[in-house]
Amino acid sequence: MKNKGLIRIQNPPTILSSAAVVGKKEHDGPLGADFDLHAEDDRFGMDTWEKAESEMQRLAFGLMLKKCRMREDDVDAIFAGDLLNQCTGSSFGLLDFGIPYFGLYGACSTMAESLMLAALTVGNNIFNRAAAVCSSHFCSAERQFRFPIEYGGQRTPTSQWTVTGSGAMLVANDGGGPYVTEVMPGISVQKGITDANNMGAAMAPAAVDTLTRYFSCSGTVPEDFDVILTGDLGAIGHDITMELLYSSGFNIRSVYNDCGLMIYSAKEQDVHAGGSGCGCSGTVICGPVMKRLRQGIYKNVLFIGTGALMSPGSVQQGMPIAGIAHLVRISSELPGTLVSGEERGGSNG
Amino acid sequence: MKNKGLIRIQNPPTILSSAAVVGKKEHDGPLGADFDLHAEDDRFGMDTWEKAESEMQRLAFGLMLKKCRMREDDVDAIFAGDLLNQCTGSSFGLLDFGIPYFGLYGACSTMAESLMLAALTVGNNIFNRAAAVCSSHFCSAERQFRFPIEYGGQRTPTSQWTVTGSGAMLVANDGGGPYVTEVMPGISVQKGITDANNMGAAMAPAAVDTLTRYFSCSGTVPEDFDVILTGDLGAIGHDITMELLYSSGFNIRSVYNDCGLMIYSAKEQDVHAGGSGCGCSGTVICGPVMKRLRQGIYKNVLFIGTGALMSPGSVQQGMPIAGIAHLVRISSELPGTLVSGEERGGSNG
Numbered sequence: 001m002k003n004k005g006l007i008r009i010q011n012p013p014t015i016l017s018s019a020a021v022v023g024k025k026e027h028d029g030p031l032g033a034d035f036d037l038h039a040e041d042d043r044f045g046m047d048t049w050e051k052a053e054s055e056m057q058r059l060a061f062g063l064m065l066k067k068c069r070m071r072e073d074d075v076d077a078i079f080a081g082d083l084l085n086q087c088t089g090s091s092f093g094l095l096d097f098g099i100p101y102f103g104l105y106g107a108c109s110t111m112a113e114s115l116m117l118a119a120l121t122v123g124n125n126i127f128n129r130a131a132a133v134c135s136s137h138f139c140s141a142e143r144q145f146r147f148p149i150e151y152g153g154q155r156t157p158t159s160q161w162t163v164t165g166s167g168a169m170l171v172a173n174d175g176g177g178p179y180v181t182e183v184m185p186g187i188s189v190q191k192g193i194t195d196a197n198n199m200g201a202a203m204a205p206a207a208v209d210t211l212t213r214y215f216s217c218s219g220t221v222p223e224d225f226d227v228i229l230t231g232d233l234g235a236i237g238h239d240i241t242m243e244l245l246y247s248s249g250f251n252i253r254s255v256y257n258d259c260g261l262m263i264y265s266a267k268e269q270d271v272h273a274g275g276s277g278c279g280c281s282g283t284v285i286c287g288p289v290m291k292r293l294r295q296g297i298y299k300n301v302l303f304i305g306t307g308a309l310m311s312p313g314s315v316q317q318g319m320p321i322a323g324i325a326h327l328v329r330i331s332s333e334l335p336g337t338l339v340s341g342e343e344r345g346g347s348n349g
Numbered sequence: 350m351k352n353k354g355l356i357r358i359q360n361p362p363t364i365l366s367s368a369a370v371v372g373k374k375e376h377d378g379p380l381g382a383d384f385d386l387h388a389e390d391d392r393f394g395m396d397t398w399e400k401a402e403s404e405m406q407r408l409a410f411g412l413m414l415k416k417c418r419m420r421e422d423d424v425d426a427i428f429a430g431d432l433l434n435q436c437t438g439s440s441f442g443l444l445d446f447g448i449p450y451f452g453l454y455g456a457c458s459t460m461a462e463s464l465m466l467a468a469l470t471v472g473n474n475i476f477n478r479a480a481a482v483c484s485s486h487f488c489s490a491e492r493q494f495r496f497p498i499e500y501g502g503q504r505t506p507t508s509q510w511t512v513t514g515s516g517a518m519l520v521a522n523d524g525g526g527p528y529v530t531e532v533m534p535g536i537s538v539q540k541g542i543t544d545a546n547n548m549g550a551a552m553a554p555a556a557v558d559t560l561t562r563y564f565s566c567s568g569t570v571p572e573d574f575d576v577i578l579t580g581d582l583g584a585i586g587h588d589i590t591m592e593l594l595y596s597s598g599f600n601i602r603s604v605y606n607d608c609g610l611m612i613y614s615a616k617e618q619d620v621h622a623g624g625s626g627c628g629c630s631g632t633v634i635c636g637p638v639m640k641r642l643r644q645g646i647y648k649n650v651l652f653i654g655t656g657a658l659m660s661p662g663s664v665q666q667g668m669p670i671a672g673i674a675h676l677v678r679i680s681s682e683l684p685g686t687l688v689s690g691e692e693r694g695g696s697n698g
Contacts, residue, residue, distance in 0.1 A: 095658075
């Protein structure tokens, strides 16, 4: 493949609309005002957490359509996924819409994986408009991956708090930006981490692998971006990523942040190492980040969705946890007008 | 979207290579001789069924590469999925290869979903070569979806037998066919089926929806195909599909078969309504069907991968089972040389 996995989209599609639906804790966090909708009880009118998660997807997708005055028939395909067994959050959440449906499993990287596939298919005229959707719910994730909520288990310092939220985006072949200009699919990386309560450490090497490949073949330097955002590495994974990249000659400190660190106030909200889940980067990208792109505060965003490829069963069987990191570059201007590292003659690091 | 979801691939890619790895029961079935590899004990040298499933994917992918004398570096992307919680069959099975990885969840339709995305991305020059991989394992599926094997639970007459097997395909932008010429992504269809032991009934309406859309907008008639193959509807779903299509004016009887009916000898192998699982259509398409396409026995195959979008949890919560059916047309000749219904002036039904 050209450029070791970097794909420059020839006709960069526009992110026409996005919506983010969250729970109470996320609404109470530092980004609360930038989400579209929340429920005070995290139930969204449903009688189970799993149905509440599906309902968030339904609400996010519907709201996203409403914002750009589109109808179901205007959407050619949906790329969607979540963390629930057999991805039922998405299949039930989006069932009502009657749109060709591609189910994905990218663990917590799903917002990036779905956005990447939506952008690739629209940018290559396979579809006119495609949606990217994902979700996670603290309560459905806790009982599936860890303990029933009622058990009240003690959490380790490295553990992260699964975000209750759903993000939805519509990518279209017309519109004036923000554009998805480049994507780079992730390669699974496994470095022997077996602690299911330290996902940040398991995913960080994948983020480092993708970012190293990206800087090496894109001709960009970290300062070309207003922000480089990983999905949900949390405090531990954030620091590992920064340090490993620094030792490879890439200093991202001045522009680097992680959605899992942004969505909660770590000290006041008792989330230990930070937020996680598909809904973490899903809501932060679809809400606050898209808002800042539209406001002109951000012009160039490098989003690296991170996922841990494991299950409770695989951990019980002693299997190590692999990570994956999919990269999406979102720019408010088309590539021709961007100044890249190559053009400036700049070198990496 | 043009043609209600039908996508004609402008530069139809070639299926360059395929491999199918199966368990003992599948090897003992009527198609046994057409699979590449099997293990007598279904364990493939591993100490758990889940690891055995991953090992099947690793073997199938490796064998597929070997057959076309390609190396890992020659493959730009993998699209893969399975039925295990969090799709660990694929993530662990393909971890060694270091190839950009797109995780999918299409339930039992995964062979069609992955092949569709591989064909779309290669056919539109996003990748030069992309792989489609899937698997299922009777023992890992039984304990996850139904009962532990040791329990020896009685099976209902409508139940199906999850295929132990993995299929892998390589789609490339060079080569002389067989070509993937058309695809049609499925739309989720839910008709109120709640019996998790009658997947055929839950999936059949989705197959009917996709096939009806396909015949309506492709200008083809059933007789244009040597075989129309659904993935794993089994005896019940097969008959429902044929009857519902007949009542809509499409008589597919003379060319219709189902991978779940082909892979076992129903009477002698005690599989009740037939085979199921990602590995069902995965191995039948990658093994016997590809063999017949290469031998010239088949020239035109319409493959409709079928999946049931549910989980044990969703069934316990009383949710109905939705189905999805993704369509892929595989032809040994390029479209220009095909005679379609339109050209003949033929009408549907």
